[in-house]
Amino acid sequence: MDKLTALHVMPLLPGHEADLAADAFDLIRSGVATDCACMMTLVPEGNPPQNKAKILGDRFLAFRDAYPGDTAHLGILAQATIGHGYVPDEPASFQQIVRPDGSLAYQMCPFDPAFQHYIREAIGHLASLRPAFIMIDDDFRLLTGRNGCFCPLHLAETGRRLGRSLSRTELIGLLSDETVARLYDNVLLDSLLQLAGVIRDAMDETDPALPGSFCTCYGDVRHAGAIAGRLAGKGQPRVVRINNARYLNPEMRSFPVRMYHGTVQIAALDDDILVLAETDTCPQNRYSTAAALLHAHYTGSILEGCHGAKHWITRTRAYQPASGAAYRAVLGRYQQFYETLFQAVQASRPDGYAASALPSASFFNAAPVHGDRGGSEKTWGALLGVLGLPCNYARMPDLPVMLTGEDVGLFSDTDLRQLAAGGMLLEGAAAVKLCARGFAAAIGVNAVPYQGPRVSAERWGQKILGSDSTYAHLEPLGPKTRVQAILLHRKSGVDESFTEMGPAATLFTNDSGGRVVVLAASVGTSNKLSSFGFYDADRKLQLLELLSFICGRPVAFHYPGDAEIYLKLRRFPDGRYLLALFNLGHDPLDTIPLASPLAISRVEQIAPDGQWVPVALESGALLASLAPAEPKVFRVTAKDR
Structure with missing residues (x-):
């Protein structure tokens, strides 16, 4: 993929067609x-429902007539079809989604x-x-915020497939039973695919190739x-915008967690799908989201x-152009930066x-x-992502991995055997769950919840x-398991003597060659x-030492200070490194300390104009500043000393 795809979400505000058209151009x-x-918000309103498509279509035509450029760039976002749940002044009478508790949501049943x-x-x-395309928004769903639909239509179809009649409570x-749960999940998906087919058939009447x-x-x-x-459309690629926006969230410590949520979604999609981020500043002004964020x-x-984003940088409910000025300025300044970064990511791993x-x-x-769940509810990334240690997320990587207890349930036994062979660093809760699934021999300890x-x-x-x-209690299985740290107990806060309570960290190399670290402690929030x-x-x-053990070599780069730094580390085929550092704290850095066991010969930074420019490294620090919430991306040439 050569270039980023960036969609500008724009409201159709009557009376402002010329201004909006000039801005879009x-x-x-x-x-x-x-x-x-x-x-266009198409969720039905009124009984009988108002012809919103005709009204909004006329507004689209007025905007398109005012647009001074190539109208092949002007598409439609169906921002609501089933409905996001807002109850209109005059509801429609269609079958609504029935929640698990039996209450109704103002979201239409796709069946x-x-x-x-x-x-x-x-x-x-x-x-x-x-239009150039029609995009269906994320109200078109039945899991997140819905947890299914238990209306008569879904109950009837589920009952038909099970060969019995069902009430809502009986189905719940x-x-x-996972077999029934998967059958019901297929019913939910089939109902969405049926409605998606209705949409596609309607588009095909005009143009089967309309994206x-x-x-x-x-x-x-x-x-x-499947829905994408x-x-x-005929001959068109699948395009999916994931849901990784940071709605109304002005702080940055949770930034690595939200990046993980995005990676979970990307990992669930086939490689041929064009994936767009949701850079939503909702409600589209800086009282919600700063331009730096x-x-x-x-x-x-x-x-x-x-591979791009769906940008929300324009107020949707009122014409307030000043509210989007800072967003336009920052995206304009860094437009070539994003393109260069995209190419660098595509070329590295x-x-x-x-x-x-x-x-x-x-x-x-x-x-x-x-x-509502898509991945783990707690990862090591929440910790490493602020400590300034490399924090990468990847699907079944050919690399050692770190696992929390919440991670373990995501994986099959086959996956876990593969991960154990590649090396693992485990918190105590992860070790307990792995032992319960028969993996004690692969991690070198028997782990049970700590009592003492x-x-x-x-x-x-x-x-x-x-x-x-x-904590977990760790019992080494043999002499191959080495104890790296010890749990201690003392009688009071002023007592200078400790009693040893067992291993706090163990090191082990399993029969597959995987190096495994087990910590007795579990990471908190x-x-x-x-x-x-x-x-x-x-x-x-300590974590740096343990990570060096599972990797079989020292960690190539890390931030040695105590500012909150999120660090991404990738490598190009020619051996050079790609480093991205984000300042998640409130303190600006005049220089960026960077620790590495490697001999660094050259450092370059992506400038706002997309060019790689040299950066000096003196006394263990990059001579570049890093403001709060700011990312900077470097390419480093280095070799073993």
């Missing part, structure tokens, strides 16, 4: 956007024939206007590839593998280890309990490390004081 001409997605007819008429009319009782694309949500990504394929988010999304791995098959997040006197501290060499809140047994300078040094 400037964005496309400058390269900030490649296409314009004119927003309802009357609703299908409404959508067919609406899309058919819009397709007849010959059966869904604890159709799809927006998914985190928990629904398992369905996204049904919508795509938009820049960081787009940069991070490209690093995770996105993650290096060192994976702070979180994704399974070979997507996690089955069955309704009605797990519909409270852990007061850990001894690693000559250092005393602070304790964490949750970043916003709790009890987790600072890991948010700690000495623990960071």
Whole structure:
């Protein structure tokens, strides 16, 4: 893929067609956007439903008439079809989605024939206007925020496939059986595919090759590839916009977690799918999202593998052009930076280890309990992503991996055997779960939940490390398992003597050659004081030693200070490294300390204009500043000393 795809989402505001058209033209001409997605909310309103497609189609034509450039760049975003859940002043009478508790959501059931007819008429009319494309927004789903549909139509179809009649409560009782849960999941997907087919058929009446694309949500990504394929059009690629926006979130410590959510979705999609990020500044002004955060988010999304974005940089409810000025300025300034970064990511691959791995098959997040879930609820990335240690996410990588207890359930035994052969660093909870699944011999210890006197501290060499809140008891299986650190207990905070309570960390090489580290402690969440047994300078040094063990070589690069730095590390086929550093804290860095065991001969940085420019490295620091929320990307030439 040669270039990024960037959609500019634009409202159709009557009376402002000329201004909006001129703005869209400037964005496309400058390269900030490649296409314009004119927003239309088609969820039915009124009884009988109002002909919203006719009204919004007329607005689209007025905008297109005012557009001074090539109208082949002007498409339609069907921003709501089934509905996002907002109840209108006058609701329509179609079958609504029934939640697991029996309540109604103002979201239309895709199985309802009357609703299908409404959508067919609406899309058919819009397709007849010959837009450049039609994109279906992410209300078109039945898992995230829905956890299924238990309306009479879905109950009847599920019952037909099971060969029995079903009530809502009876079906929910059966869904604890995975066989039934997968059958019901197929019913949910089939209902969406049926409605997607109605949409595609309506588009085909005008042009079978009219491009159709799809927006998914985190928990629904398992369905996204099939739906995108049904919508795509003759000879057109599948396009999926993932759901990785940071809605109304002004802080940056959670940034690595949201990047993980994006990677989960990318990993669930086939490699031939064009993936767009959701760089949504909702509600599209800087009281919600700073321009610097938009820049960081787009940069991070490209690093995770996105091929572009669906940008929301224009107020949708009112004509307020000043609210989008800073967004346009930052995207315009860095437009060539993004293109150069995209090419660099395409030409490189993650290096060192994976702070979180994704399974070979997507996690089955069955309704009605797990519909919102797509991946792990806690990864090492939340820790490493602020400590300044390399933090890569990858699907079944050919690299050592780090696993939390929450990660383990995502993987099949086959996947876990492969990961164990490549090397692993495990928190205590992960070791307990792996042992319960028969993997004790692969990790060198038998791990069970810790029961005993409270852990007061850990001894690693000559250092005393602070304790964490949750531990496992580790029992080495033999002399091949080495103890790297010891759990300690003392009677009081002023007692200078400790009692040893067992291993705090073990090192082991299994029969497949995989190097395995097991920590007794488990990582806590970043916003709790009890987790600072890991948010700690000495623990960071210990982790570097342990990571060097599982990798069989020292960690190539890391940030040695205590600012909150998110570091991505990749490598090119010619041996050079790609480093991206994000300042997640509130303190600006005048220079960027960079530690490496390698002999560095050259460092270059992607400038805003997309050029690689030299950067000096003096006394272990890059002579480049890093402002809060700012990313910078470097290419480093280095070799072993």
